[in-house]
């Protein structure tokens with residue numbers, strides 16, 4: 001079935017009712033499907049991404065493959081002590097009276 005080009009045809013916005021050129025009216029899309037409304041630019045609600053939640057499978061794993069956690073051995077404590085810089089600085093003088 002073929003249709004006329006309709007380059008000068010007018011149409012009403014399905015939401016506000018104002019008249020626009022038919023070619024300027026846009027099909028409104030909801031959940032990636034046309035909902036049947038043909039609306040003007042100011043009435044157009046773009047398709048919200050929250051309608052597509054769960055559609056794309058996104059892997060965001062937290063676990064490491066074949067991990068080697070610290071076992072708390074003496075050598076691991078020594079390794080931490082070597083690579084940790086001590087906190088140094090002068091805060092002030094403290095007078096101790098006995």
Ligand SMILES: [Zn+2]
Nearest residue numbers: 013016040043
């Ligand atoms: Zn409108």
